Amino acid sequence: MREPEAAEPDYWTFVDHAVRSVSETLPEVDPDAMRLVMTLHRATDLLSYDLHARLGEIKLNESAQLSSTGLRLLLVLSAAGPLELRRVAALSGMSRAAVSAAVENLAANGLVGKEPSQEDRRTVLLQLTPEGQETFARCFAAYNAGEQHWAATLTAEERGQLVGLLTKLMQTQDVQRRA
């Protein structure tokens, strides 16, 4: 039975504050569900913000930097080989238009190559150039160093539990997924 924390909550400790306050005023709200979603949202946000800030120091060349979404696209292409733009969008979670614009940028820097498919002339095949592979290897290693810094807070067993719980959570049915 400890004292409630001092007067000024911050982004993270506000979760407690909000759940308590809302569940007192709105009886139809489930505090458990609210806490779960809010915790998940804010934890991911904090983690993403930190990893993005660390990534900001990585320079692509003297003029441009590798954006967070740029790295995501490189990851998709590195892991899944030559792919049509539509598939890249589905695997990266972005719209086709966003991928089209981002690829334009990456292609201008010589990291990915675009060539029209021969089987289906509507589609374009995207593929990492050798320079793109080298850039991805360098940048993702740096990015993963930040991931390791975070992951080290949990034991291996706890990391497995966390991934397992999230995986089970994703088996929720009747979900509005991206088209």
Add this chain to the structure above:
Amino acid sequence: MREPEAAEPDYWTFVDHAVRSVSETLPEVDPDAMRLVMTLHRATDLLSYDLHARLGEIKLNESAQLSSTGLRLLLVLSAAGPLELRRVAALSGMSRAAVSAAVENLAANGLVGKEPSQEDRRTVLLQLTPEGQETFARCFAAYNAGEQHWAATLTAEERGQLVGLLTKLMQTQDVQRRA
């Protein structure tokens, strides 16, 4: 020992694919850390996308709809009472400029009131109007219904474990937090 899944992974199953592929080519990458962060990121993204899609049906009035960030701001003001804009930004995780713009919108619809503070004439005190309170109660109840749909996939004990693991993860030190 089951067969690997069929040829075409989607946004969620791509996590497995990517972790396996990258850890084969980049030895300095820690697969555990990568899987943890990527799972967290994509699970939250999927959940947010679904909840946002459900929220899209809620109408503010005949012309405007309540955006996802609008609801966040209403939650902050509902839970923490009258607040300066700076505090609202800190608690909602947005920049002061973004809050300023969003509040402009909410104030135009009569949901929040702005009045200059008397103690510090630089600051503005933000507060829910009675209509804002009523709107928040209605919209957040609907939003929480979606949260309950997701939370129901886990048992109460699992929900507690998940929140506990995320809380422990947030105790990582030397983190770049928002100013």
Add this chain to the structure above:
DNA sequence: GGAACATTGTCAAGGCTTTGACGTTCAACC
């Protein structure tokens, strides 16, 4: 074959966010 329909990548428009700058107001310090 040809007609209706679906799909792919791209463009334009709009929305939302961040960063950096600014005027205004407060605080600190000699």
Add this chain to the structure above:
DNA sequence: GGTTGAACGTCAAAGCCTTGACAATGTTCC
């Protein structure tokens, strides 16, 4: 007390994403 410094809210610029439209190409089905 006047000056130097800081903090607050707002504005302008830029970036990134989404949706909806479109031309080009494929597919289906009579």
